[in-house]
Every structure is written in structure tokens, then in C-alpha cells.
Amino acid sequence: MKRRADGLKLRTLLDRVPPDVRAGTEWREAQVWVAYRAGDQALLREVTSAHPGLYPAFEAYLGTWQRPWEEVLAGAQRALDGGVTGLERVVAGRFRAVALAQLGRADWQEAFRDALGVPQSDRDRGLLCLEFGHQLVSAGLERAARDVWAQAATYLSTDAWALTQAFSNLGITCLRLDELPAAERAFARAVKVAHGTEARGQLSIGWRGLGSLYLWSGQLGRAEHAYRTAEEKADDVPLTVMARRGLGRVLRARGHLDEALEVLRSALLHAGVRDGDRHAAFTDLAGVQVLIGDHAGAHASLDRVVLSDVVEAWRAQIVRAELARVQGDPAWAAHLQGIPAEHHLVREEARIFPDTMTAVGVVEATPEWWIDVNLDGPVRVVTATGPVQLRPTEASLLALLAMHQGSVSVERALAALDLGGGDLRRQKRQLNRVIQGLRSGLGWSGAVEHSPDLVTLSREPRWTVREPQDAARVDTFCEGSFDPWVTEYRSDMTMRSLPD
Numbered sequence: 001m002k003r004r005a006d007g008l009k010l011r012t013l014l015d016r017v018p019p020d021v022r023a024g025t026e027w028r029e030a031q032v033w034v035a036y037r038a039g040d041q042a043l044l045r046e047v048t049s050a051h052p053g054l055y056p057a058f059e060a061y062l063g064t065w066q067r068p069w070e071e072v073l074a075g076a077q078r079a080l081d082g083g084v085t086g087l088e089r090v091v092a093g094r095f096r097a098v099a100l101a102q103l104g105r106a107d108w109q110e111a112f113r114d115a116l117g118v119p120q121s122d123r124d125r126g127l128l129c130l131e132f133g134h135q136l137v138s139a140g141l142e143r144a145a146r147d148v149w150a151q152a153a154t155y156l157s158t159d160a161w162a163l164t165q166a167f168s169n170l171g172i173t174c175l176r177l178d179e180l181p182a183a184e185r186a187f188a189r190a191v192k193v194a195h196g197t198e199a200r201g202q203l204s205i206g207w208r209g210l211g212s213l214y215l216w217s218g219q220l221g222r223a224e225h226a227y228r229t230a231e232e233k234a235d236d237v238p239l240t241v242m243a244r245r246g247l248g249r250v251l252r253a254r255g256h257l258d259e260a261l262e263v264l265r266s267a268l269l270h271a272g273v274r275d276g277d278r279h280a281a282f283t284d285l286a287g288v289q290v291l292i293g294d295h296a297g298a299h300a301s302l303d304r305v306v307l308s309d310v311v312e313a314w315r316a317q318i319v320r321a322e323l324a325r326v327q328g329d330p331a332w333a334a335h336l337q338g339i340p341a342e343h344h345l346v347r348e349e350a351r352i353f354p355d356t357m358t359a360v361g362v363v364e365a366t367p368e369w370w371i372d373v374n375l376d377g378p379v380r381v382v383t384a385t386g387p388v389q390l391r392p393t394e395a396s397l398l399a400l401l402a403m404h405q406g407s408v409s410v411e412r413a414l415a416a417l418d419l420g421g422g423d424l425r426r427q428k429r430q431l432n433r434v435i436q437g438l439r440s441g442l443g444w445s446g447a448v449e450h451s452p453d454l455v456t457l458s459r460e461p462r463w464t465v466r467e468p469q470d471a472a473r474v475d476t477f478c479e480g481s482f483d484p485w486v487t488e489y490r491s492d493m494t495m496r497s498l499p500d
Helices: 002-015 025-038 041-050 056-066 069-081 086-102 108-116 122-138 142-155 160-176 180-194 197-216 220-233 237-253 257-270 282-291 295-302 310-326 332-336 344-352 354-358 392-402 410-416 424-442 471-476 484-497
Strands: 370-374 380-383 386-388 407-409 448-450 454-457 462-466
Touching: 069 086, 086 108, 086 122, 108 122, 122 142, 122 160, 142 160, 160 180, 160 197, 180 197, 180 386, 197 220, 197 237, 197 344, 220 237, 237 257, 237 282, 237 344, 257 282, 282 295, 282 310, 282 344, 295 310, 310 332, 310 344, 310 354, 332 354, 344 354, 370 392, 392 407, 392 410, 392 424, 392 454, 392 484, 407 410, 410 424, 410 454, 410 484, 424 448, 471 484
Parallel strands: 370 462
Antiparallel strands: 370 380, 380 386, 407 454, 448 454
């Protein structure tokens, strides 16, 4: 987090200050501020312990790590009642609201809104919105959280790390609400912002969000590409492990069970899991082992699951139920008690274990993967999660393929596209670049197959092609492209439209 990184830099500078100077009263506030910005518990405890009661808001903040929430609430309230100002008042209001939410008090949302009304920087207000959104999600108030995440994004333009968090959280909430185009826009914004150096660590999270979205919407090729990119962009062990777990879910959905096992075992190895250790990824492993008939392995994996949150617990319950059912246990359905049928990850598991989940009233089929290509005017490409943006030459190649049953010869493609001058080898290299761009735009590496003889659209999705119908719009066909085949097609269509 940039906020944390800035604080760590300040802490490094602070450590260079002579001890006798640091002991002076003029340094107290600077030390507290640095500790808060850096999340440095040791420094914060050092200062607040040396001066008890002097910084009650920061004592409340420190208490969130180790004290009961009643004490955090009391400390924050004491700071506010004592008339603290500036950053202290912002901190006190924030953790009063958090404590009320954690304690389940009726007025916790009002407390967050009160805290947002305190004069503060846009950045601090955005960070407070992030906290508010998390608490709303925990309370099951997804629609309210969606609006708060969106509000957070408007405040965090100067903090790329936190901004990517806001967009990623917004995407996750939209996904849970089945607002798929909105989810794609949010995740795409997260990925775009995270390309900057200040938020590089968030890039994997944004791609993982896209992977989850595409998996849910049945676009399995795009999901696999997104999770593989998330793994490539991960810059620490937990992010790599989460990306591999997501990739394992996609491979499971595609029926590539041996590869799923390999990926999940590599995730556990990368996480440093040793014999007898527990880890949340054992849920994923057990689910694949049940599918391949390795019941003993599934039992052993389930015994090593760590239930990191309630959703992981639901997924583990579903795998236990499936294992019990296939082994003939008449009480297998008891494992499914308390699982909410409406949660999208529960519904995702229902696609994998339909017999088990149907028996308890959860029916969920994997959506058909479709891509609509409208050529009646400018090329418009739409998927279940929203429109696809292509450059003119990429759109022209897609139109050429779509209008020829999804496949043309390399020779035809070279003649049809304006690939610049030069010899045949150079033109083939340029065609290769256009194909790579089309693959990237469509969202997965297998979108276009390219052999020495043929260029072919993937047969995995169902392509719906709307060919040009209105000669009045012929000038906008493949708008922006001046490829030879486009010019020829426009001319031919115009001639056909003229009266005899």
C-alpha cells in the first residue's frame, strides 16, 4: 500500500534522528503519525506506552490488533469526547465506527457516516470508505457496499494502491450482485491503475478478479488466461497461491482434472506446506480428488483444511457432502446445512457437483459462452460481461474470419489486410502481430489459432455473426480500416444496392 510504503520510508528517516532529539516532545507527534502511516505496532506502542492517555485515538487504533472491541470503542469515544482535532479526530472516528460494527451495534453505519463528515483529506476519506465497504460486506449489505466502493474510488485518485483496492472490491461486489458488465469495468480499471509503479503489487489481484468473473460467466478460456496472468504478475507467495487456486478452479470446470491436481499441488508446495500442515487450498485439492475417484486422498485433504473464512467453510462442506454421497452415506445431505443457495461461489460449486447440490434445491448450469459480432456498421463485439474493444486492423481481421465461417487461409489474410510494405516475411510478422492483438482484445491466447496455412477462430465459444444488411451504412463497415478487402467489400455492396 502506498500509504504504508510512505510511512515505512518516513520510519527509516526517523531512525536516523539522534535518540536524544527523538526523546523531545516535539518529536512525539511525528513518531505517532509515522507509526500510524506505516502500520508499525512496535513504534506506536513505544510512544503511547511512554505517554499514556496523551494520544487516545492512536491507542484505540493500536487496540484493534490486540484488545477487545469494547476497549477499542471506549478509547475512541474517550478521544472524541476529549476534543481531539486533526488526524487524531479522523482516526478516532474511524475506529469508533469499526468497533461499533464489530460489536454489532445498531448505530454503526451512522457512525461511519459521522466519521466521513469530519474534515479530512480526500485520501483519508477514501480509506474510510474502504473500511466502511468491508463492514457492509461483512453485514451482507452488498448493494450498499457497492455504492461505498464506488464513492471510495472518487476520493483515492492520488493513492494508486488504495484506488486499485477500491476498484477490485467494487468488481467483486458487482459480481456477487450478478452485475457482470459493471464488474468487468471495475476489474479492468483496477488492472489499468495497477500498471503504475506505485500499485504494482495489486496487478495480480485485478487479474484474479477478472478470472473469477469470466469463470462465473462461463468464459472459461478467458478465465484461464486471466488467472495465468494473475500468477505471472504476483509479487509474493500468498498472491501466487491464490492465483493458482483460481486456475485450479478453472481447470476443474474445463474437465482438465490432472492439470488441476498439478496446479493445486504446486500451490501448496509454493506456500511451504509440509507433511501434516493445514491450508485452505486443501479444499480445492479435495474437490478434484473426489472427481477423479481418489476418495482416500479426498478424505486426507479434507482433514488438513484450514477454514480461513465462512465461504471456505461452505465449499469444504459441499466437498464433504459430495464425498459422502458417492460413498453411499445416507446422511450425506447433513453436511450441507446452513449453506446459502444464493451465494455465487456456492452456485459455482453446484455446477461441478450437480447431483449433490440439486438434491438440496440448488440448480446451476454453466452459462453458454457466446460472443456476438455485429458487422452491420462499425464492428461491435459483445460478450456476456460487456463490449470488447479492438483496433481497426484487429476488427477487420475478426470481420474477415467471421464472414468466412471462422477460417481463412494465411494467403487470403495477407492479401486482405494492409500490412505495410516489405517482403513476404515482413508481412507475415505483421500478420502475427495483428493476430496477437486480436487474441489480447478477445481476452485469451486461444481465441485465434494460427498455423502455417490457416487463421481460425476458436470453436470453444458460440459466435453469433450479424453480417451487413443496410447499404446506407456501408461506409461505416469496419470503420477506421482501409484494408483492401474492406474497401472492396464496401464497393461491391454499394454496387449491389444501385437500381438496375
